[in-house]
Amino acid sequence: MKWLAAVWLIVITVAVWAQPQEYVCMPCGQACDKVIHNKPGTCSACHMKLVLKSSLQFENLNAEDFCQRITSNPKAILLDVRSKAEFEGRSLRNTYGHFINAININIDELEKRLPELNDYKDREILVYCSHSVRSPRAAILLNNHGFKNVKNLDGGVSVLDPTTTCLKKNFKMHE
16 A cells, blocks of 8 residues: 555656646736746747746735835835936936835846845835836846745836825825
8 A cells, every 4th residue: 555655646746747837928018928838938029038937926016005015014115126317307208206215226237236135135125117017027036036025016107196195205206
């Protein structure tokens, strides 16, 4: 009987191990984010790298829930991954504004600047950009480097309603 149990254990282990991996494109905010691929590579639609679907461990929050997290957790870290010009309102495109006390690290510099955030690995990190194209990439990068409580503003600051109480208190509008 013991050998039968051992055989079943081996069969189950092999079956689980042989499960095909699911890949998705590094989130880009387009419809291709929802397409499942069966091997690594590059997304044919947006040309982003395909990553394991299981690596997407961050939570997307709508604007109302994002504001609620800021209000209920004043120790949360706000991370703006737009360019310095966008963050400061000096960009030629609409920059919308930024959350007060946010840390600004451009998505293109985030990986090399991760040591600046190491003290916050155990804190909630609320990450955002303008349209939720760059911030999901940042959320994945943070997850992959040991940050476990990462939340993304779905739609970015472009979807915020500046008349809400939360934003009146926590957001600086750009002129």
